[in-house]
Each structure stands twice: as C-alpha cells, then as structure tokens.
Amino acid sequence: MQAISLFTGIGGFEIAFHQVFGDEGKVIQMCECDADAQTVLRSHFPSTPIHPDIHTYYPDVNWNYTTGLIFGGFPCTNTSCAGDRAGLSGQESRLWLEMLRVVAIARPRFVLVENPTGLIHRGLRAILGGLRVAGYSTEVEIVSAEQLGAPHERERLFIIAYPYHLCQRQDRMPPCWDEQIRAEIEAIYNQGRQTQPSDTRVDDGIPLWLGGIGFAGQWRDTAHTTPVYAGVRRHMESRRKCVDLYGRSVVPACAAVAFHRIKYLSEWWRDV
Structure with a gap:
C-alpha cells in the first residue's frame, strides 16, 4: 500500500500506518x-520526501482508483470546540479544499480524513459532499483515546472514503465499520497491555516511555503511578512548541483503528 501523507505534523499517522501495514506499506510523500x-x-523518516506547502503540492501519481492511500488531518483551528468555530470558511480549516484537490488529482483507492468531533457541526456535510463529487463513498466513525486505554478522552472523527464502483455490487459489500470497530479496539488495547515501557529519557522533546507504549493500552493499568517525566519535561527548551506539536498530532492508537479498517477493505476488494 503506497500512501501520501498530508498535514503530517510529527508523524502520528505514520507510526500507526507502519504498525498496521508493516513492510507492505510505504509512505512515498509527506506534506x-x-x-x-x-x-x-x-x-524518524529520513528517506521520505517532505513538501513544505500544500498549496503548491501536486502529486505525480495517478492511481485511477485502483491503488494508493491519501491520509491526513487538516488543521482543526476553525472546526474544533476549542477554536473560533468558523468551520471550513476559517483561514486554516479551509485547507481541507487543498486536500480534496490532491485527492482529485491522484485518485487513490482510499482516503482517510481525521478531525475533532466538532467537525460534525462545522463542515462534515461539506466534506462528505466534496468526496462524493470526487467519486467516493464514505464511512464515518468516532474513536477516542480513552477507548484504547489512555487517561484522556480525545475523541476524533475519522472519514474513510473509497470509489463508488466498489459498492455497486451488493455481493461485494463488506460488513460495516460498526460491526468491526469493537474487535479492532479490543485487539489494539490488548496489544498495548502487553507492551513494556523502555528506559526513561528525553529525546527531541518526546519522552521515550511514551514511545515504548506502542498502543497505549498500558496507560490505564498504570494510572496510579507517575513516570519520571510525565509528558514533556517542564524546564526543557522550547517546551511550549513541543506541547503544541503534540496537541496537533493524532493518537497513533486511534489512527490504527482506521488503518485496520482500510486494510480490511483493501483485502475484501482485492479482486475488484
């Protein structure tokens, strides 16, 4: 599975992508x-090219709906409850239109869009409509970090889109995401429970004990204890910037649930 990552941030989606797809997945471009x-x-990803401006990014692939994946969480400054609530007309959240432009050019097999649940009231209908015009059917689901064992709720809305023609044959329709999501969440949570934290130190602002808990399930089991560095070290240089980058990132465990669904759909429609 080749993928293009938009609004990449610090790579939360990429961590989940590689955990789910392994050697079968490759991110060929970040933005x-x-x-x-x-x-x-x-x-962390030295061999993957990074384009610095989505306004000037034009993918050099045309998958023609047969292969490929584009994923990303466009800025939620105007769609989240914590922002100004201007919706997709806001200066930053309107960048969704650039993501849609890239999708229309590359025509991937799958599209994954992530945002806070405030999008439900501030742009979801427009996004689904835009994907429909581009030739895609959609699935929408909400996944929270709390469901996966984290000590915070952090609900996120995920939109999975795939071409219309995959849904035209009723005998090829897969089970809906609702039927699959509980099993996915339980599997990811249980995997996290088996993961052991590594030695504590700080490297480029990311506490290694966080990286050692691959799917977050252990957080709930150790909620009564506090690691040496709970989060970003208070007196480290550029701490505010580190916290800001964390806040704009996706929880890899939540993204993994969506990627598992895409992997399942990819195998279901392998011959279509």
Missing part, C-alpha cells in the same frame, strides 16, 4: 509546513 515538525520527521 508539512512547520519547520520544527519537519525536523522531527527527518529524524
């Missing part, structure tokens, strides 16, 4: 404008 986030990405 991220923040210089500090780019530094983190180059450290």
